[in-house]
Amino acid sequence: MMLNNFLLLGAVLFCTGVYGVLARKNGVLVLMAVELILNAVNINLVAFGAFNHTIAGQVFALFVIAIAAAEVGVGLAIVLLIYRNRRSIDVTEIDLMKG
Amino acid sequence: MGLLRNAWVIPAIPAASFFVILLFGKRLPRLGSEVGILSLLASWLLATGCAIQWIRLPLDHESHLRAPVTRGFTWWHTGDVRIGAGIHIDGLTVMMLFVVTFISLLVHIYSSAYMKDDRRFTHFYAALSLFTASMLLLVVADNLLLLLVGWELVGLCSFMLIGHWWEEKDNSNAALKAFFTTRTGDAGFMIGIVILFFAADRTFNIAAINHAALDGHIGHGVLLVGAIALFMGPIGKSAQFPLHTWLPDAMAGPTPVSALIHAATMVVAGVYVVARCYGVFWEAFSIGNGGINLVAIIGGITILIAAALAFVQDDIKKVLAYSTVSQLGYMIMGLGVGAWTGAIFHLFTHAFFKANLFLGAGSVSHSGSHHSFDMKKDMGGLRAHMPTTYRTFLIGSIALAGVPPLAGFWSKDEILNAAGKNGFAVFMVVGLIGAVMTAAYMTRCVYLTFFGEYRGHGHPHESPPAITGPLVVLSFFSVVAGLLALGQKFGHWTLNDVIEEAHVPEFPFAWSAAFVGTTAGLIGITIGALYYFRNAGPHRLTERSTAARRGYALLANRYYLDHLYTGVIVGGIKGPLARAAYWFNQNVLDGIVHGAAAGARGAATFTYDVIDQKVVDGLVNGAGASAEESGGLLRTIQTGRVQQYAAVLFAATAIFAIALIRWA
Amino acid sequence: MVAQNIAFGVIAAAMVISAVRVVTAKNVVRAALYLIIVLAGVAAQYILLAAEFTAIVQVLIYIGAIIVLFLFGIMLTRAPIGQEGDLDNDQRWLAGLVALLLFGVLAYVLNDAFNGAQIRLNVPQTTAQVGDSIFGAYLLPFEVVSVLLLAALVGAIVLARRD
Structure with a gap:
């Protein structure tokens, strides 16, 4: 198997995720796009681990999964809080930092 | 041991x-x-x-x-x-x-x-x-x-x-x-x-x-x-x-x-x-x-x-x-x-x-x-x-x-x-x-x-x-x-x-x-x-000598280091710049004006009307206006929308990466 | 080797299509369901890379837990279930441009650096090895992650609580 196949797949997923983060209005959908980015990273980690014959790739992928779980938990809690305060989860409406 | x-x-x-x-x-x-x-x-x-x-x-x-x-x-x-x-x-x-x-x-x-x-x-x-x-x-x-x-x-x-x-x-x-x-x-x-x-x-x-x-x-x-x-x-x-x-x-x-x-x-x-x-x-x-x-x-x-x-x-x-x-x-x-x-x-x-x-x-x-x-x-x-x-x-x-x-x-x-x-x-x-x-x-x-x-x-x-x-x-x-x-x-x-x-x-x-x-x-x-103990030497020096008084003030204010840290570094650029501009105005520009006025009243009027009113005021007003304009221009970038900031962030990362590949 | 490459191609194609649908779908629930396909595809890729423990964790945590969380999030924020066109903001074209630019840079770099590199899976990486290194060499990061999870737990409760 070619290492590059996996890396390019990761790159495609990453860029799709970036597009989702930038273009989506709904807060939950933005979080889903972040999951795509994290999975792209994980594919890279495991592929490099297999390529270099080191277990560290898998170990770090597992850490990333654990951190992703924490991120989704806190992220969804924030989305819920926004929804409760504004009756909407449209992230384009949240512009309190407007100069 | x-x-x-x-x-x-x-x-x-x-x-x-x-x-x-x-x-x-x-x-x-x-x-x-x-x-x-x-x-x-x-x-x-x-x-x-x-x-x-x-x-x-x-x-x-x-x-x-x-x-x-x-x-x-x-x-x-x-x-x-x-x-x-x-x-x-x-x-x-x-x-x-x-x-x-x-x-x-x-x-x-x-x-x-x-x-x-x-x-x-x-x-x-x-x-x-x-x-x-x-x-x-x-x-x-x-x-x-x-x-x-x-x-x-x-x-x-x-x-x-x-x-x-x-x-x-x-x-x-x-x-x-x-x-x-x-x-x-x-x-x-x-x-x-x-x-x-x-x-x-x-x-x-x-x-x-x-x-x-x-x-x-x-x-x-x-x-x-x-x-x-x-x-x-x-x-x-x-x-x-x-x-x-x-x-x-x-x-x-x-x-x-x-x-x-x-x-x-x-x-x-x-x-x-x-x-x-x-x-x-x-x-x-x-x-x-x-x-x-x-x-x-x-x-x-x-x-x-x-x-x-x-x-x-x-x-x-x-x-x-x-x-x-x-x-x-x-x-x-x-x-x-x-x-x-x-x-x-x-x-x-x-x-x-x-x-x-x-x-x-x-x-x-x-x-x-x-x-x-x-x-x-x-x-x-x-x-x-x-x-x-x-x-x-x-x-x-x-x-x-x-x-x-x-x-x-x-x-x-x-x-x-x-x-x-x-x-x-x-x-x-x-x-x-x-x-x-x-x-x-x-x-x-x-x-x-x-x-x-x-x-x-x-x-x-x-x-x-x-x-x-x-x-x-x-x-x-x-x-x-x-x-x-x-x-x-x-x-x-x-x-x-x-x-x-x-x-x-x-x-x-x-x-x-x-x-x-x-x-x-x-x-x-x-x-x-x-x-x-013997009360000898120059007592009440600070009341008589200005140099001593200044030295005392310097010490009493701890070399103004606290002022430096809290005052100057925070509001630092504003004060000296304003003073420098004032000094320039008072000494240089006024000097020019007075010198010209001593020569001829007409020239002085000219100087007053053109240089002072138009050029200097123009410069001063222009500086203010341009500051306001550039501020307004910058303000439009500050939309408060995080996704726009993120777009700029990712684009900048990509461009830096290209620069790194190209020139490094 | 041929079988593996074919499997990779099929799974990767399904993943890419689904990923694109995740970020373009007009329906929130549907986007979540496409996300399941992408995540399952990632698990399948782990199997291809002989990382079976990570693949199982991927299925358990991502598909089993995180997707459920997402569905709860969708329901609790009362997003419309049927068709709804207005899920994208007005900078779609800018976003697409940035994503393409990033992909171009990444593809160029990867092609430049790892062209022709082969993965040889002659030394298997077993679950026992994963366990040994997590609780051996990487014990400290493991403990830090556990503290992070606790902090996230407390944080999520504090944020979502009605008071």
């Missing part, structure tokens, strides 16, 4: 005592103070035992040194990096252990009377115990990471203790100032630790780093950057110029805290780190070549500016605080000029007489001046009312002034001697000037406190034995501690392999230097005595 190998117990006892006091202190008959005192007594006895064992340790046959006792375990490891934790006991460590436990024990005893009926008595003792434990941990640590843990805990305890009476805004402000100022230095300190970690092949071990630095394993450029970064920590913690401003404010804490933390132990942590990592500093700054270097310069500047500031303080604790800053400058300068033994010997002796002076000042305020520290308003003439405090304070002052055979003379002399012999003549002169000033301001301080008429409104009396006891003990040590220099005993006991490997020169006692140093001290005392 047994005690030395188990020296980790010395910090462990006060650490345990911290938890015991915190959890059970309030239920104990003496509110936890007995736990603190007993644990410190145990620590001190063990430290003394360590010192005796260390001195009796046989010399190695080849190196003629006592081999350091080390012991450790793997603290944690991640990947293939193992981080150890352990103790490294050598002469320097043993000396520090003795000093810290001894001063801390006396302060614990003293506080039982001084802090009696305090609102947070138990909390105070818990914090004192934790402070002592962290300082001892810092001292025994064999690697920089463990040392950093102690270092930060010390800072935290200092914050808690300075702000002990936090109900008053000034006190909590002082605590915050101390914390933030030292943190400023700590940022550099951590960067330095990380640089040295990688430079010395991924180890935090201090001995390994020192040896790597000395045998040329680390490139000089990296070593220099690492040493400068590391030195930021001591500049903050040991209150060196320009981060010395926190220490005088830290006098807002209770007096025993000032004695323990801000005179004898915590502030010398910076000096200790420089002495401990001396291989790094020696090699990085090429101290052996007699060149001007950062360490010596910082120390020298600190000596002079702090000593000058001590003259204009009316608060007795602030005089002592500036004196501490100045004496720390001596130690740092000593390390910078290759006087390693002299510097740590000064650390040793200074701890005794400075703790003595601070506790004496506390005794004065406790029983003589109604909890005031103002020498001009509430003291004076206390000699008759408080004989023990007076005598011990006088001994401490003389020791600080450097009169033989008291402690301060021997250590100061050693630094000056080495500075002269190592080719640092400039710094020797700085040290001598500092010695004159030290003697003079201490004379002023003693005069204002103990002589003349009593100016307070209370009923001064002698303090209770729990306060005078420690004073007597400390003044005894202030007299005899210096005698360890005889026959270079102290130097032999503390000498370690790093100093030997670096070929730091050791000098025997020199009569010439001793004579010069003593003369400097006596001149200072004479000047002070003539000025205050």
